[in-house]
Amino acid sequence: MIRYQGVSNSYDGGKTWAVHDLSLDIEDGETMVLLGPSGCGKTTLLKMTNQLVPLASGSIQIEGDEISDMDPVQLRRRIGYVFQGVGLFPHMTIAENATIVPKLLGRGPNENQSLARELLALVDLDPDIYADRFPDELSGGQSQRVGVARALAADPHYLLMDEPFGALDAVTRKLLQDEMLRLKKQLGKTIVFVTHDIFEALSLGDRIAVLNQGRIEQVGTKEELVRQPASEYVEDLFKSPKAQLKEFQALLDGEKPL
Amino acid sequence: MSDIASYLPELWLRTGEHIVLTGVATLTAILIALPLGILATRVSVLRGPILAVVGILQTIPSLAMLAFLLALTGQIGALPAIIALTLYALLPVVRNTVAGLEGVSSNAIEAANGIGMTSLQRLFLVELPMAKNVILAGIRTAAVIGVGIATLSAFIGAGGLGQFINRGLALLNTELILLGAIPAAILALTVDGSIQALDWGLRRRPKIAAPLRPFLPTLRIMAMAAPALLLILGIGAYLSGTSGASGIGASTTTIRISSKNFTEQLLLAEMMAQMIEEHTDVRVDRRTGMGGTMIVHQALVQGQIDIYAEYSGTALTAILNLPVVNDPDAVFEQVSQAYEDQFDLVWLSPFGFTNTFAFCVRRAHAVENNWQSISDVRADQPLRAGFAPEFADRPDGLPGLLIAYPNLNIASVQDVDSAIMYSAVARSEVDVIAGFSTDGRIDAFDLLVLQDDRSYFPPYYPSPVVRQSLLDTHPEIGDALNRLAGTITNESMRDMNYRVDEEGGTPASVARAFLEENGLLTQNDAAATE
Numbered sequence: 066m067i068r069y070q071g072v073s074n075s076y077d078g079g080k081t082w083a084v085h086d087l088s089l090d091i092e093d094g095e096t097m098v099l100l101g102p103s104g105c106g107k108t109t110l111l112k113m114t115n116q117l118v119p120l121a122s123g124s125i126q127i128e129g130d131e132i133s134d135m136d137p138v139q140l141r142r143r144i145g146y147v148f149q150g151v152g153l154f155p156h157m158t159i160a161e162n163a164t165i166v167p168k169l170l171g172r173g174p175n176e177n178q179s180l181a182r183e184l185l186a187l188v189d190l191d192p193d194i195y196a197d198r199f200p201d202e203l204s205g206g207q208s209q210r211v212g213v214a215r216a217l218a219a220d221p222h223y224l225l226m227d228e229p230f231g232a233l234d235a236v237t238r239k240l241l242q243d244e245m246l247r248l249k250k251q252l253g254k255t256i257v258f259v260t261h262d263i264f265e266a267l268s269l270g271d272r273i274a275v276l277n278q279g280r281i282e283q284v285g286t287k288e289e290l291v292r293q294p295a296s297e298y299v300e301d302l303f304k305s306p307k308a309q310l311k312e313f314q315a316l317l318d319g320e321k322p323l
Numbered sequence: 324m325s326d327i328a329s330y331l332p333e334l335w336l337r338t339g340e341h342i343v344l345t346g347v348a349t350l351t352a353i354l355i356a357l358p359l360g361i362l363a364t365r366v367s368v369l370r371g372p373i374l375a376v377v378g379i380l381q382t383i384p385s386l387a388m389l390a391f392l393l394a395l396t397g398q399i400g401a402l403p404a405i406i407a408l409t410l411y412a413l414l415p416v417v418r419n420t421v422a423g424l425e426g427v428s429s430n431a432i433e434a435a436n437g438i439g440m441t442s443l444q445r446l447f448l449v450e451l452p453m454a455k456n457v458i459l460a461g462i463r464t465a466a467v468i469g470v471g472i473a474t475l476s477a478f479i480g481a482g483g484l485g486q487f488i489n490r491g492l493a494l495l496n497t498e499l500i501l502l503g504a505i506p507a508a509i510l511a512l513t514v515d516g517s518i519q520a521l522d523w524g525l526r527r528r529p530k531i532a533a534p535l536r537p538f539l540p541t542l543r544i545m546a547m548a549a550p551a552l553l554l555i556l557g558i559g560a561y562l563s564g565t566s567g568a569s570g571i572g573a574s575t576t577t578i579r580i581s582s583k584n585f586t587e588q589l590l591l592a593e594m595m596a597q598m599i600e601e602h603t604d605v606r607v608d609r610r611t612g613m614g615g616t617m618i619v620h621q622a623l624v625q626g627q628i629d630i631y632a633e634y635s636g637t638a639l640t641a642i643l644n645l646p647v648v649n650d651p652d653a654v655f656e657q658v659s660q661a662y663e664d665q666f667d668l669v670w671l672s673p674f675g676f677t678n679t680f681a682f683c684v685r686r687a688h689a690v691e692n693n694w695q696s697i698s699d700v701r702a703d704q705p706l707r708a709g710f711a712p713e714f715a716d717r718p719d720g721l722p723g724l725l726i727a728y729p730n731l732n733i734a735s736v737q738d739v740d741s742a743i744m745y746s747a748v749a750r751s752e753v754d755v756i757a758g759f760s761t762d763g764r765i766d767a768f769d770l771l772v773l774q775d776d777r778s779y780f781p782p783y784y785p786s787p788v789v790r791q792s793l794l795d796t797h798p799e800i801g802d803a804l805n806r807l808a809g810t811i812t813n814e815s816m817r818d819m820n821y822r823v824d825e826e827g828g829t830p831a832s833v834a835r836a837f838l839e840e841n842g843l844l845t846q847n848d849a850a851a852t853e
Contacts (some may be wrong), residue, residue, distance in 0.1 A: 091512065115437065117433075117436060117437060124783070133759060138439050138440070138441050139439070140439070141436070141437060141438060141439030142438070142439035145437060146434075146437035148434070148437065150429070150430035150433060150434070151430065151434070152431050152432075152433055152434025152435075152450055153426075153431075154431055154433070154434070154435075154448075154452075154453070155431070156452045156453060156455075156527060158527075161390075165448075166439065167436050168439070169439060169440060169816060199527070199528065215438065216438075252848035295359060
């Protein structure tokens with residue numbers, strides 16, 4: 066379980082708050098989506114979790130351990146990390162990229178070779194075709210599959226995902242979202258998933274935390290958010306997708322008589 | 324001229340020296356520049372200062388840098404040359420290391436941090452591999468520039484292909500200049516190619532034509548070894564050249580004979596070298612063509628060389644800083660005594676000819692104005708002078724000349740290298756030069772030496788100057804050199820200079836011909852070769 070208590074962070078020494086006095090519990094095995102527009106503090110909160118961004122005040126605990134007491138390097142190796150930029154290493158093969166974390170942890174090349182095949186199969190890439198290729202030979206969707214494989218390589222309990230599919234086209238994004246749902250079921254990881262895409266949040270999140278200006282507006286299941294919005298902000302959040310859906314529905318209905 | 328062929332064995336040695344100089348300097352530069360470049364990207368306050376310092380080093384003119392290092396290290400030869408080349412090689416390597424590391428994409432950096440790499444792991448597993456090609460490009464630039472700058476190292480006795488260029492400049496011999504310049508250019512291209520091959524070999528996916536693909540592993544190893552092979556080849560050429568072709572005798576000694584960088588000096592060095600080679604078992608390493616009186620004198624005092632020929636008047640005024648004396652025998656006495664006391668150096672018996680400054684004008688110019696001696700020149704006849712920097716400064720040079728001949732009206736003084744001053748006056752670029760009285764080009768360019776009717780220029784006796792400690796252990800060297808005493812007349816010296824300067828003879832062949840004609844190579848003294 067990840068527990069945030071009164072967490073704050075500012076990039077300008079306290080004039081404005083990226084994250085302000087925020088508290089949130091993430092239960093083991095659940096997927097928590099942090100949802101909000103850009104600048105709401107969701108990515109900052111995520112990056113504070115593995116100390117990519119320092120904690121100004123408050124406390125973050127993982128399995129009861131205070132993260133500020135941990136060595137950032139050791140902490141990050143316990144947590145899988147996937148981000149929009151993917152960041153595959155261009156001078157390494159796909160297999161080497163996927164197994165870089167076990168290598169850092171001191172696993173031998175032979176072990177890693179079979180692990181690489183398992184991992185690539187897990188994210189639906191044929192190891193025979195892709196293992197020895199280089200990142201510049203892959204499409205964006207394939208690259209992010211490898212990014213997910215790399216994050217899973219050391220079998221961490223926790224996965225942090227920072228808008229991982231944000232740069233992909235709609236079709237590929239849908240494919241990868243479905244893939245995520247399957248992996249979630251299969252692996253039972255605790256996942257913190259940042260997105261500004263409402264539909265992505267609704268389809269992936271067991272619970273969703275809506276963030277606005279560094280604070281949480283509401284935490285709840287998708288049903289709770291949609292049916293019992295806690296604030297005007299949350300209510301408004303679903304207004305425009307609803308309107309879009311209505312228009313789309315009208316279009317579909319209007320087609321029938323033709 | 325077929326004489327060029329006689330230089331080919333030396334070409335091998337000089338190429339080896341050149342490769343060793345450049346190679347050692349480039350490797351040293353890499354060892355310094357890589358950490359500096361990494362430091363500059365990791366500690367942001369150091370970035371500016373580091374780049375500024377290596378940038379400033381690059382702007383120092385190469386000759387000034389060599390002269391400065393010569394003074395700083397107190398040595399001639401390879402050490403100051405390698406230091407200078409290393410300093411020049413820093414900029415391209417540091418700059419490309421910084422550029423390469425800063426060019427690593429922020430996504431790769433974020434990924435490296437996010438998956439839990441330590442700072443060092445990020446450097447060695449991600450940043451350096453990703454910056455590798457840019458860094459290698461910097462090393463390539465550094466090595467190629469190094470090959471070019473290394474040609475100047477010959478001025479401070481470090482050898483290399485610049486030795487031919489220097490000698491060619493001194494002898495006004497274009498072919499000799501090209502003998503240094505063309506191999507240096509080829510070497511630069513070879514060095515460039517070898518590092519490019521290394522770059523190719525280090526790539527994870529080297530581009531290769533399909534038919535060659537089966538040989539990729541072999542080709543790759545060959546490509547990666549290319550720079551190392553070139554360096555080994557250079558070291559081999561250098562070692563084989565310096566240890567001599569005749570095999571290594573257990574008891575043989577090698578001594579170094581040097582000279583300044585003009586024809587007469589090169590001839591005298593050759594004559595001394597050939598006499599020693601002929602009449603003793605000692606081997607001679609020729610380190611000729613150094614950049615000036617002070618450089619070659621320093622080298623002798625510090626034992627980097629063993630022998631060179633000096634002029635008594637030059638020693639008196641330029642080295643000992645004593646006032647001009649007009650009696651040549653008194654000068655010789657005074658100089659030999661001072662050398663013995665101060666430097667533990669011995670002046671052997673003079674070669675026989677005298678050399679002094681010669682006030683040279685175009686013959687037609689003299690006839691037109693009816694000049695025969697220096698005092699014939701009138702104050703209303705302004706002269707444009709072309710003097711070597713040394714003459715313009717020496718107390719027995721221009722300053723004293725104007726006191727002795729107040730009638731002279733020197734309207735302008737241009738710095739002219741001693742190698743080109745004769746042609747400069749012949750082409751009317753200047754009106755008068757301070758040449759050397761034994762120079763063959765005085766006749767060749769139809770110049771006239773105005774008589775020194777007030778005996779201002781003292782006649783200088785050139786002699787071999789030898790380290791005392793060498794004569795103690797090898798007295799036979801003194802015997803061999805003393806056989807030259809009094810054998811060279813003014814006419815024969817001028818003739819030899821002419822044959823080298825104007826007829827394209829090599830100093831070695833002209834010197835040999837002279838020694839043979841005068842029976843100096845015959846073994847009439849059996850004891851000398853015992």
